[in-house]
Amino acid sequence: MSIYVCKVCGHIEFEAAPENCPVCFAPKDKFDNNNTVFTDAMEKSKEGAVKHIPVVQVVQECGLVPEKPCTDILVRIGETLHPMEDKHFIQFIDCYVDHKYVSRIMLTPMVNPSVVFHLKETGSKVQIVEMCNLHGHWMKEEKL
Numbered sequence: 001m002s003i004y005v006c007k008v009c010g011h012i013e014f015e016a017a018p019e020n021c022p023v024c025f026a027p028k029d030k031f032d033n034n035n036t037v038f039t040d041a042m043e044k045s046k047e048g049a050v051k052h053i054p055v056v057q058v059v060q061e062c063g064l065v066p067e068k069p070c071t072d073i074l075v076r077i078g079e080t081l082h083p084m085e086d087k088h089f090i091q092f093i094d095c096y097v098d099h100k101y102v103s104r105i106m107l108t109p110m111v112n113p114s115v116v117f118h119l120k121e122t123g124s125k126v127q128i129v130e131m132c133n134l135h136g137h138w139m140k141e142e143k144l
């Protein structure tokens with residue numbers, strides 16, 4: 001599958017570049033085709049995989065919004081927790097359902113690299129993409 005990366009905000013789109021980035025609204029020409037963005041990160045930082053690959057847990061019943069059908073996607077960055085320091089931290093965590101962009105959560109060094117997405121609509125698989133300011137993009141996919 002083709003991968004397109006927004007040069008402005010780091011957002012990733014699958015299959016085709018959008019007319020405008022759904023995160024920062026940059027136009028299509030700001031997207032670069034880079035099908036190896038995830039494998040490049042892994043090659044550059046093999047020993048770092050344990051700190052960068054998202055750990056994703058799917059909970060079918062939402063504890064926070066039980067009155068609406070809601071699937072919770074619990075994410076933490078790394079089996080070994082990624083550092084959150086001024087010079088080295090996770091900048092954002094993006095959620096996709098069947099490779100369609102759903103939501104971004106921005107992070108700063110003031111929080112742990114862990115988030116929850118409350119999905120109203122489900123699909124067959126969820127993809128979680130995270131961006132480390134030093135070590136690039138990493139992805140994990142889980143069945144819904």
Ligand SMILES: [Fe+2]
Pocket residue numbers: 052082088089132133134135
């Ligand atoms: Fe990192």
